[in-house]
Amino acid sequence: MLQVNHIRQYREKVLERLSAKYFMETALVDAVIEKDDLRKRIQSANDEILSRRNLASKEIGALMSKGLKDDAEARKQEVTDLKSKIDRNEQELARLEVEIREVLQRIPNLPHEQVPAGRTPEDNVVVRQWGDTPVLHVGAVPHWDLIKKYGLVDFETGVKITGSGFPLFKGRGAKLQRALIQYFLDSNTEAGYTEYIPPYMVNEASAYGTGQLPDKEGQMYYMPADNFYMIPTAEVPVTNIYRDEILKESDLPILMTAHSPCFRREAGSFGKDVRGLNRVHQFDKVEIVQLVHPDKSYEVLEQMVEHVERLVQSLGLPYRILRLCAGDMSFSSAMTYDFEIYSAAQERWLEVSSVSNFEAYQTNRMKIRFKDAEGRMRLVHSLNGSSLALPRIMAGLLENFQTPDGILLPAVLHRYVGSDRLV
RNA sequence: GGAGAGAUGGCAGAGCGGUCGAAUGCGGCGGUCUUGAAAACCGUUGAGGUGUAAGCCUCCGGGGGUUCGAAUCCCUCUCUCUCCGCCA
Numbered sequence: 001m002l003q004v005n006h007i008r009q010y011r012e013k014v015l016e017r018l019s020a021k022y023f024m025e026t027a028l029v030d031a032v033i034e035k036d037d038l039r040k041r042i043q044s045a046n047d048e049i050l051s052r053r054n055l056a057s058k059e060i061g062a063l064m065s066k067g068l069k070d071d072a073e074a075r076k077q078e079v080t081d082l083k084s085k086i087d088r089n090e091q092e093l094a095r096l097e098v099e100i101r102e103v104l105q106r107i108p109n110l111p112h113e114q115v116p117a118g119r120t121p122e123d124n125v126v127v128r129q130w131g132d133t134p135v136l137h138v139g140a141v142p143h144w145d146l147i148k149k150y151g152l153v154d155f156e157t158g159v160k161i162t163g164s165g166f167p168l169f170k171g172r173g174a175k176l177q178r179a180l181i182q183y184f185l186d187s188n189t190e191a192g193y194t195e196y197i198p199p200y201m202v203n204e205a206s207a208y209g210t211g212q213l214p215d216k217e218g219q220m221y222y223m224p225a226d227n228f229y230m231i232p233t234a235e236v237p238v239t240n241i242y243r244d245e246i247l248k249e250s251d252l253p254i255l256m257t258a259h260s261p262c263f264r265r266e267a268g269s270f271g272k273d274v275r276g277l278n279r280v281h282q283f284d285k286v287e288i289v290q291l292v293h294p295d296k297s298y299e300v301l302e303q304m305v306e307h308v309e310r311l312v313q314s315l316g317l318p319y320r321i322l323r324l325c326a327g328d329m330s331f332s333s334a335m336t337y338d339f340e341i342y343s344a345a346q347e348r349w350l351e352v353s354s355v356s357n358f359e360a361y362q363t364n365r366m367k368i369r370f371k372d373a374e375g376r377m378r379l380v381h382s383l384n385g386s387s388l389a390l391p392r393i394m395a396g397l398l399e400n401f402q403t404p405d406g407i408l409l410p411a412v413l414h415r416y417v418g419s420d421r422l423v
Numbered sequence: 424g425g426a427g428a429g430a431u432g433g434c435a436g437a438g439c440g441g442u443c444g445a446a447u448g449c450g451g452c453g454g455u456c457u458u459g460a461a462a463a464c465c466g467u468u469g470a471g472g473u474g475u476a477a478g479c480c481u482c483c484g485g486g487g488g489u490u491c492g493a494a495u496c497c498c499u500c501u502c503u504c505u506c507c508g509c510c511a
Contacts, residue, residue: 039472040472040473043473043480044472044474047473057492058441058492060491077491248451377470
């Protein structure tokens with residue numbers, strides 16, 4: 001969430017950036033400032049009373065030790081009288097703090113100046129495009145038909161075991177998925193990211209830290225018996241590694257990568273979006289996360305985009321990189337690039353990665369800070385990106401590399417699959 | 424699942440209800456010494472709120488209570504550790 005002091009200091013700018021995002025509840029901005037002003041006033045008044053109480057209590061101690069019982073009793077009464085005031089103030093303060101936090105949580109991150117204006121996906125800007133659309137043989141089919149033909153994924157049995165959207169990978173399909181995970185993790189660690197295998201369920205505090213709670217609660221699977229959430233992405237456990245930590249400036253940047261299954265309820269999805277591997281409830285993804293010095297985060301965002309770009313390129317999949325417009329960005333992002341590959345048989349673009357700079361929006365919630373050269377406490381910036389989402393990469397590979405008599409593989413995967421063709 | 428112990432500053436670890444935001448050790452930072460380093464010695468070193476500042480206030484796992492006053496007493500929740508059981 002945004003910092004109150006920042007909102008107060010740059011009120012006009014904040015309002016302007018929020019309107020760029022088509023965020024309509026601008027009254028919330030003034031509500032935060034108003035409530036915080038009130039909080040300050042009550043806090044100061046109460047501190048003054050507390051100070052008097054502390055002094056009186058000390059004196060009571062001194063009087064008692066001198067045996068001046070009557071004087072002590074008089075002072076005791078004085079303190080007792082202060083108590084009701086203190087109680088009232090503290091209740092008011094507690095209430096205000098909750099209210100301020102609730103309002104802050106409803107205000108999204110501010111889109112960076114360089115983020116294109118606009119509110120729908122049509123307003124996203126293609127910043128780069130690479131690769132030629134493959135010319136498929138006559139009779140080429142979408143990946144869901146290839147999957148069936150070669151027995152790579154068994155959706156029906158997944159339904160039997162769990163429900164729709166829980167694919168059962170099998171044989172060469174399972175092997176390809178494992179190969180891709182291995183390849184992505186190897187590429188990431190070579191680029192300097194430290195590999196993690198995180199927990200796949202998180203507690204409330206972690207889900208809150210990265211912003212899944214409270215607003216995206218319905219997107220996560222929840223285990224009420226233990227109050228845990230299934231992770232919707234490895235970003236959640238990995239970013240939370242450093243929650244409530246004060247880092248040294250020399251610790252930065254911190255580069256982390258992790259593979260994990262991702263669980264998403266995807267309530268309300270339907271139609272061609274959900275055919276085959278396009279959208280499922282459980283899928284695998286390799287994620288990269290960085291915690292960086294706030295002055296460096298945009299530089300790092302470009303580096304992360306380039307890293308993901310090399311990865312997609314190495315798979316020989318045609319892709320384009322979009323800079324999302326303000327209105328299409330997620331709630332907590334300040335700038336986002338999406339990667340879309342062209343899946344030739346479906347003849348459509350599929351999102352395979354989203355790389356974002358959250359600036360201090362997440363780290364303010366998680367209180368991930370560092371001491372700078374002047375000894376000031378500052379929030380680090382957090383960034384993350386997919387490298388990459390597995391099912392859609394697989395869909396693209398199957399469709400684009402299909403031949404009349406089998407499916408070939410890009411060169412980088414040969415050693416991981418142990419062959420130059422999948423089937 | 425059963426029994427017990429515990430939760431204090433970056434870490435380890437003290438702390439008769441008032442003089443404790445907290446001993447001590449380690450670590451960190453600065454300095455003396457040294458050609459340099461180590462050692463030794465000296466100093467310094469938690470976070471948040473408010474204020475131009477001095478200062479004042481809050482925080483010893485979370486919440487509540489007793490008291491003029493709580494790290495210290497009581498209740499409660501959560502978590503961790505040890506032992507037993509079960510188990511990949």
